[in-house]
Amino acid sequence: MNDLLQKPRKVYVSKQIEFNAAHRLFNHLRSESENYEIYGKCSNKHGHGHNYLLEVTLFGTVDRNSGFLFDLKQLKTILEEEITARFDHKHLNHDVEELRECVPTTEVLAVLIWDILEERLRNINNREISLYEVKIYETGKNAVRYLGQ
Amino acid sequence: MNDLLQKPRKVYVSKQIEFNAAHRLFNHLRSESENYEIYGKCSNKHGHGHNYLLEVTLFGTVDRNSGFLFDLKQLKTILEEEITARFDHKHLNHDVEELRECVPTTEVLAVLIWDILEERLRNINNREISLYEVKIYETGKNAVRYLGQ
Amino acid sequence: MNDLLQKPRKVYVSKQIEFNAAHRLFNHLRSESENYEIYGKCSNKHGHGHNYLLEVTLFGTVDRNSGFLFDLKQLKTILEEEITARFDHKHLNHDVEELRECVPTTEVLAVLIWDILEERLRNINNREISLYEVKIYETGKNAVRYLGQ
Amino acid sequence: MNDLLQKPRKVYVSKQIEFNAAHRLFNHLRSESENYEIYGKCSNKHGHGHNYLLEVTLFGTVDRNSGFLFDLKQLKTILEEEITARFDHKHLNHDVEELRECVPTTEVLAVLIWDILEERLRNINNREISLYEVKIYETGKNAVRYLGQ
Amino acid sequence: MNDLLQKPRKVYVSKQIEFNAAHRLFNHLRSESENYEIYGKCSNKHGHGHNYLLEVTLFGTVDRNSGFLFDLKQLKTILEEEITARFDHKHLNHDVEELRECVPTTEVLAVLIWDILEERLRNINNREISLYEVKIYETGKNAVRYLGQ
């Protein structure tokens, strides 16, 4: 079976999930006016929110037996445990332990999600598969990608 | 000019804008546990948020002189003054005066936006034009429409 | 609470779900060539498939206590039981009892889903809420709406 | 076959096509400055352009034999002959005979397309089927619907 | 003409097409229960289906005479002959010769389409142009990219 995979084939597999969260861009080591100068309306006192769209991409050689790079049902479980449970319907400044000492910009969020998933995937990874990219669309018009560099 | 408009033509014109806001579904006349039973994770203490997509639809007869139902530049100004200024980068429970005594569900938000726009448009309206519909997509999967009924 | 709802407000609430199914447009009372003449490549022998996007719309008066028309968590459960379990990852011609004696066009599918949901909602409905519309996008370019007429 | 259609069922069937066209909002009975006052940058001298997305909706009773409201292959041919051939890769002000004495706003375009399709469909229509709606998205944010009123 | 291209410029040009196909994830060298363990509902007996969205990307130096990397009309013809004719409105397990001994996962499909297009483009290629990437969205939430590695 899967003669097309006799020659090893390296592919990128992406999965998107959404989480709905509030945040406020605010550095508590600075004054209100300094924060407003840097972050504008994104530092409004009570916060605002987004439908964050997260795209996670794995890279590696397709398994000849299954024809999969990675079982997407397993990836779904990982994303529910690590991402949905942590961020969905939460306030990033108040509810996410790892962001307590951070300004929760999309850049910082992408870096955090990379760190979380990279560690989780490293432990279950028995083949040549790696996390390739974490991409977050904060709105339909703005996105941040982090590739672990 | 505009011979096609010799016969009066009634059209629907829609414009979409986005605003990014936080909210919490919480009725302060009820207990935390009652709220959680009704609203689930949507009642999490510090709130969460959305990229709200608002679609406003006007209805009426096309103006034969301009070929417009309504000047969209003028509609843009109205939406910036009435919607963006009131809701964008805000926390609906804390920052919006009109929602103080409301649970800010999408249904309630649609009704409020209708009331605001209907009053504003009534005053500037010198032809047979009316607000037809307010539609809000809370996420890409859920939407509420209110037609003033 | 919810003063905006002192006056009864009638809204439309929509929810979208996707199901992935195969089908073949084929009338077994006709010959292969007659089927091909009517349905073209849609009658190819082994079937083809779609990511069906279903949008269900309810209509009624917003509940003043909750600020909801209908609990979307409950609607989600209903759609999983009635739609996902019946149609997702299925072959419409072989796996769906109700379609055995039908050509599974999008029109027929919309009518069937209306009948299923209308009956299910009728039984749980204790307020003035009704199924308003079933809309199915077979592709991003084609859609069918059925309103129970 | 098609027992679900024993009872007559009335549905709405929509099909989307895109055409890419240039236009200029300009009334040649008025001065350049009057045009600029009304149409702003939309009246820039050499025109601009859009990817117009057209959605045509038919309404009527599903045919019990075929399970179709209307053969979409036939509708595709009609739209290619009447819409694509007339508007795609054209300049609406210069290339479309019917718009010579019009300002080609989206409203006017929707009315024209309705008139064209309504006449074409009337002639081939042997069952109870009618054109229900012409909808044009000029951009992803603005749309006009005309229902023949 | 095309002074901007005096200096050679290397670009990526992408084109998307859709095909609607059925498939079943099933390895006929394994039992039904083994297949179900690996593939879950994707191995349901009669198959299911998708609107596959294929994005093909070419890479190379823009031709100074035409301003094109590659004539998209020619690419359209190639995709119709190689992709649409082979996969559209087909059952991947039964109708596609090259997949007979494969489990038609999205990964395998991306590899196959790469092999087909890479060979076809190699033969007509008289300038420094190459196939860069084949990307398939199986649903709006899952995608596979293959770059020939």
Add this chain to the structure above:
Amino acid sequence: MNDLLQKPRKVYVSKQIEFNAAHRLFNHLRSESENYEIYGKCSNKHGHGHNYLLEVTLFGTVDRNSGFLFDLKQLKTILEEEITARFDHKHLNHDVEELRECVPTTEVLAVLIWDILEERLRNINNREISLYEVKIYETGKNAVRYLGQ
């Protein structure tokens, strides 16, 4: 603050804007018929148009103080001054000085926008930030990316 950024983190930040323009693919050093042979309906005399969607991507190390790669409010201003003012509601062949001696294909447009933004960003750039990619979607189905090679 921003402990997650103690280790330098390199990210990609993208922003999308739309501009609506007309163009004609026409090389004035060639005859009408030669142009038609190369460009087909894209060389129609009076031009046609598109909703061009531009995605600009920057690359560099996240600033530990702000948590930003680059202030998107500043990027918005740059894009309004350099892109919207130059291309929006314009005819690319007539109104854009830099395209006078060019056939305004999407490839050429991507190269021009790269050159404009690369120069503008180089001058304001006081940290390790660079323009990474210019991507233009001419329609929803066709796109060109230029990375400065």
